[in-house]
Amino acid sequence: MSNRKSKPIPFNLTNKRDIKLLEYAEKQDIAFASYIKNLIEKDMVKQAEQVENIEKNYKTKIDEVELKNMLKKVLKELSIDKADEEIKTTNTQKSSIKSLLKNLNK
Amino acid sequence: MNLGIDVGNGYTKFNEGKFASKVKVGEIINFGKVKKENHQVEFEGTKYIVGEGASFTGDNRYFEKYYKLCLLTAISLSSKEDFIEVNLVIGLPEKKFKLLGDKLQKHIKSFGQQQIKVNDTLYNIRINDCLVFIEGAYPIKTEEEYNVLVIDNGAGTINVTQWEELAITTSASYNEGMNKMYADITSYLNANKEGADFKPSEIEKIINKKNVIIDNKETDISDIRPIVENHIVEIASYIKNDFKVKNASKIYLIGGGGADTITYWQKQFPVIQLVENSQMINQKIYDLVADSEFNEQ
Numbered sequence: 001m002s003n004r005k006s007k008p009i010p011f012n013l014t015n016k017r018d019i020k021l022l023e024y025a026e027k028q029d030i031a032f033a034s035y036i037k038n039l040i041e042k043d044m045v046k047q048a049e050q051v052e053n054i055e056k057n058y059k060t061k062i063d064e065v066e067l068k069n070m071l072k073k074v075l076k077e078l079s080i081d082k083a084d085e086e087i088k089t090t091n092t093q094k095s096s097i098k099s100l101l102k103n104l105n106k
Numbered sequence: 107m108n109l110g111i112d113v114g115n116g117y118t119k120f121n122e123g124k125f126a127s128k129v130k131v132g133e134i135i136n137f138g139k140v141k142k143e144n145h146q147v148e149f150e151g152t153k154y155i156v157g158e159g160a161s162f163t164g165d166n167r168y169f170e171k172y173y174k175l176c177l178l179t180a181i182s183l184s185s186k187e188d189f190i191e192v193n194l195v196i197g198l199p200e201k202k203f204k205l206l207g208d209k210l211q212k213h214i215k216s217f218g219q220q221q222i223k224v225n226d227t228l229y230n231i232r233i234n235d236c237l238v239f240i241e242g243a244y245p246i247k248t249e250e251e252y253n254v255l256v257i258d259n260g261a262g263t264i265n266v267t268q269w270e271e272l273a274i275t276t277s278a279s280y281n282e283g284m285n286k287m288y289a290d291i292t293s294y295l296n297a298n299k300e301g302a303d304f305k306p307s308e309i310e311k312i313i314n315k316k317n318v319i320i321d322n323k324e325t326d327i328s329d330i331r332p333i334v335e336n337h338i339v340e341i342a343s344y345i346k347n348d349f350k351v352k353n354a355s356k357i358y359l360i361g362g363g364g365a366d367t368i369t370y371w372q373k374q375f376p377v378i379q380l381v382e383n384s385q386m387i388n389q390k391i392y393d394l395v396a397d398s399e400f401n402e403q
Contacts, residue, residue, distance in 0.1 A: 087108075089398040092249045096272040097239075097398045103273060104203050104240065 009036070108400045110195040110392025111180045112241075113173055115163050115283065116261025116362045119389040120180040129172040130159025147179055148223035156224075163262045163285070165202065168210050174217070181231050182224040193235040193400040195392040199258075199265040200240045201279040207238045214238075239395045241388050244358050244381060245269045246395075255354040257345070257371070257378070258388070259363035261285050264341050268349050278348050280341055284310070284363035287337045291330050299325055313366050335370050342374035351375070360387045 011018040028035050089097070112119040118127045125143040133153050134146045144157035156179045162172045181192055194214065198206055214236040222229050242258040242265050245251075251271050258265040262283045268276040288309040295302045301321025312318050316328045345351065357378040359371055364384040371378050381387055 087393045087397045089394050090249065093246055093394055094398045096246050096249070097395050100240070100243065100246065100273065101237075101399075104200075104207065 108193045108396035109184055110389050110396045111177060112197055112389040113176050114260055118176045118180050119386050120184045122183050125157040127176050128159045128161045129175050130155050145179055145225055149175060169213055178220055178222045178231060179224055182222060182229040188227055189230045191232045191234055193396060194233055195237045195239055195396040197239050197241045197388055197392055199279045200267055200274060200277040203240055211236050211238045237399055239392055241265050242267045243391050244360055244387060245272055247391050252355045253353050255349060255357045257359050259359060259361040259367060261362055266345055276349055280344055282341055291333050294333055338367055338370040360384045
């Protein structure tokens with residue numbers, strides 16, 4: 001069994017795109033097969049970088065969400081996120097505050 | 107706006123947070139990380155750092171310039187506006203209310219309009235009204251009418267009040283707050299641990315740690331625990347003498363020192379409960395009082 005594998009690339013000489021691609025490839029200073037291998041290699045690197053970037057962005061997003069949740073938890077524990085929380089006294093609280101103040105000022 | 111502010115011996119608490127009740131003349135040097143709880147303040151032509159420096163304690167503290175600086179800084183940090191008209195509620199231990207309540211109220215009202223720069227923003231503050239309330243009035247918040255005991259374990263003093271039907275039946279103020287304990291622990295560590303050079307202000311962070319780095323060596327400091335224990339045992343014995351502890355259906359622990367000492371208090375009073383957000387409780391109650399007393403006007 002041969003230890004080589006060939007993949008022929010047909011170009012349609014009536015198709016403008018194919019002609020353009022063929023002419024461009026033939027102008028290169030390296031053998032056609034090496035040129036194609038280089039292109040495949042470049043594409044592989046590009047794809048891997050894209051995957052890496054997607055993963056990195058995703059991780060950043062996850063980190064941001066986690067950090068936000070963590071901060072929310074800490075703020076909640078410290079109760080300093082309640083600045084805008086409405087303070088509302090009940091009638092019992094109001095009357096006990098009044099009577100306490102009255103007793104204190106006696 | 108109505109505001110409740112608790113200028114404690116340890117920390118000044120307000121609805122947006124807290125900073126140490128300490129002041130020093132000077133400017134924050136912006137190298138690296140600036141402590142979030144330190145604020146650059148300019149008042150009457152002098153620059154101060156609020157949040158570090160000297161603390162102010164004792165009966166006269168309420169009338170000292172540093173108290174005023176902490177109060178005005180807290181008011182500034184509580185508002186999104188730079189012109190602030192405020193009705194204020196502040197607090198005193200119940201035992202000091204009769205002696206100082208009126209005097210303090212008049213003193214704060216006499217501030218009138220003040221100008222202060224906090225973290226590069228110039229604030230104009232007008233104090234329209236001021237009410238002095240008492241510390242440790244936790245049953246007012248929870249509306250508990252039965253007999254309860256409230257232990258306010260603060261930095262400077264430990265204030266204890268017994269309540270029934272939302273009125274105070276007995277109260278006492280002990281001068282053995284966290285600061286005294288920190289001083290005792292500092293003396294012990296500096297005398298017994300080689301290379302130790304602690305300041306009382308550094309003890310708060312290490313009080314419940316087993317090991318700390320002293321002179322580049324990891325050092326076991328769990329032997330400070332009996333000092334904490336003795337301190338609490340001593341206060342608890344005063345409380346057991348001065349109050350009808352057995353009549354209380356609940357015993358609450360509040361104040362900035364509460365979280366660090368709860369396990370020791372539990373040995374003395376097994377039913378004691380640490381109130382959630384214990385350090386901020388007095389400030390939250392002053393907010394309630396401000397809403398109750400100023401919103402009607």
